Structure formats: structure tokens, C-alpha cells
Amino acid sequence: MDGMPRKPVAREAVLDAFATLLIEVGERAATLDAVARKAGVSKGGLLYHFPNKEALIQALLDQLDTLAGEDADAMAAAPEGAAAYFIRSSVWGDTPLDRAIVAATRLAEVAHEETRRRFAAIQRQWLDEIAADVGPALAKAVLYMGDGLYFNAMLSVGPVPEGGAAADVDELLAALERLRR
Amino acid sequence: MDGMPRKPVAREAVLDAFATLLIEVGERAATLDAVARKAGVSKGGLLYHFPNKEALIQALLDQLDTLAGEDADAMAAAPEGAAAYFIRSSVWGDTPLDRAIVAATRLAEVAHEETRRRFAAIQRQWLDEIAADVGPALAKAVLYMGDGLYFNAMLSVGPVPEGGAAADVDELLAALERLRR
DNA sequence: CAAACTGTACCGTCTGGACGGTATAGTTAA
């Protein structure tokens, strides 16, 4: 057996701090120094795990893909239907996936091309699942409702967290029921 | 009386260049140097009109408020109804208002608090108009659909402009009709 | 068994460049 090298605790802390800063203060302020400080790690330590900022971004996007994949499965299997599951999950919930999505959104906003590509792929996944549930004619309407929720999460999530959007979900689900008939 | 000094042509050019850069390359890359270059103006000339970057942002937000106000009036007066007008106008159209919205979105993303406040106010305006049209129960559903369109404009507008979203509007309008019954 | 060695996981400092902003002297057009 090989002597296990000690666990890289810093790596996860850094990635989490990076996401948190992206969400709370935007890409501009998510500097390497700020990330390191938030993670309780030295800058040198950060760069040991992620040789440059792009590597940090890539790790975040990989995590996003993983989580989005899992979510797509859960969506397909949801008893309430994919559409309702989607709307319900589109409201800001501080789940790992929501965090990854909003964090990645900050990068897409700064014109990071690969992030945009990945987002497009995830949205296609969502659209497929929703279309399988409510039919292709209504799928876009549902998708855009969810996107609207994310849009608002993006604009409001920050130093002042708010629970306002949660109340809207019932309204949206009611509208969904109405569309379904 | 003074013989009118010549018109500040640069001012408008700078503001437009600022918006364009925000839309196409994000806040990060919309530096003062880049804006001046794009506007075909010297950096000194830019700073003559806008003493600092914050002044540039304020001018953009003022423009946004003006355009949004005009649009709210048009929305209220639209023969097809406020909701349909809203959805139709939410798709990316390269209109002055759309440009101002997406440009401002880039600032909100970077956690610019006042931009976020102004956005919230505009959305409240929209919601009121839509509620007056389709009733309060469905207003949020319509609003979020429109927001979803903006969300997608934000993610895709850039070096690669696309006309894909326009096709979705009919689908959304059909869903709206269905909700209305 | 222990000294010598190896690789991993960090820390702290430094540098080169970009960016926001200032300053200032000169130029053009109404």
C-alpha cells in the first residue's frame, strides 16, 4: 500500500470561497487574494492547487456539470413532473447546484465563452426534460419562467439575501397547472 | 448671448461605446481606455465629459430610466395588451432600451448596488402594468417569462449575435393566450 | 532503528502590467 499523502483540505475550501465571492460580490471582486483570504489559505497555497485563475474557473465549471447532470436525472424522475420540479428548483435555495449556477453566471456575464457554452448545454438538457413533460409547445414558456427566477436571483442575491422569490413559486406553479389543462 | 459652442458629439459617442463594450465584453473589459478607443475619442476627451467611471455609469442609468419610463407608457397604451407587449419587447432587439438594459445588467452583476435598485424599480413598474392587464395572479408568470428572455439575451449577446430567441416569442405568446382564457 | 531522502501541501514576498485618475500643454471650430 502506498502511504496516503495528507488530504488537500485547502482545495475544497478555495473552490467554495471562489463560488461564494462570485455570488456575493461578482467576478470583479473575486480576486485571487480575496479568494485565498476567504478560504483561510495563503495565496501561494491557492496557486499550488490551481496554477492560475482559469484553472479555478474550470474546476467550478466541472463541478457545475456534475451537479447539473445529477439534477437532470432527479428532474426526469420527479413525481410532480419535470416542469414543476424545474420551477420549484429554479428559485434561489442555496443548494450546491444553485450556488454553482449563479457563480457561473457571473463568469458568463464577463463574456467567458466556455461558461456560456456550458450553460447553453445545460439549458438544452432542461428544455428536453420539460418538453418530455409538458410537450414541446409549452416547454419554452416553462423554461423561460425558470430562467426568469434565476435572473432575479442573480440580481438580488448578495450581501442582502432575500426570501421574497420563494413566495412567487406558488403563483408560477398555479400558472403551470393552468397551462397544463 | 453666446454663439453656441459646438455640440459635444463625443459625449454621446462615449456613452454608446460604453454600453456596447458592456454588452459585448462585460464590465471587466469596459475600461476607460477601451471605451475612449471605441468611441474614437481621446482618454482626456472622455474624462472631460465624465470625470470618473462612476459618472459614466450614472449617465447610463439615467438614460435607462428615461427609456424605461417611455416604454412603460407604450406598454400601458399597447393595443395587444401590456403582457403581450412586454413579452414581445423582452426578446433581444438591439433597441436603445434593450441595449441599456443589458448594459446595466452587466453592472448589476458586478454588485453595483444602485444599478440593482434601479432595476428593481423598473421591474415593479413592469409588474404593475402586466397585473393591470392579466390580473395579479398571472402577472408574475408573465414577468418571469420576460425576465427569462433577458437572461438568455445576457448570456448569448456578444461577439456572436444570434436571432434564435425571436422564434420563441410566438411560443410564449401562445402560452400567454392559453393562460388568459 | 534512525538518518537521509522524497513528495505533498502549503506560506510569504515580489514583480510586471493594467487600470483609474490627474495634469497639462496644445488644437479646432463655432
Next chain:
DNA sequence: TTAACTATACCGTCCAGACGGTACAGTTTG
């Protein structure tokens, strides 16, 4: 004449990234 510029030089700050170290767990060798 004066507002509306151009052109350029410069400053302080901040940031990404490079670099040289340190601490320590496990591994090998005498």
C-alpha cells in the same frame, strides 16, 4: 474668445502570477 476637444506623460493602487521557501508524512537505506 471659449467650449470642446487631442495627445501624452505620469502616479498610486491593485491584481495575476512567479518564486523561493517551510512543515511534515511517508519511504528508503545503512
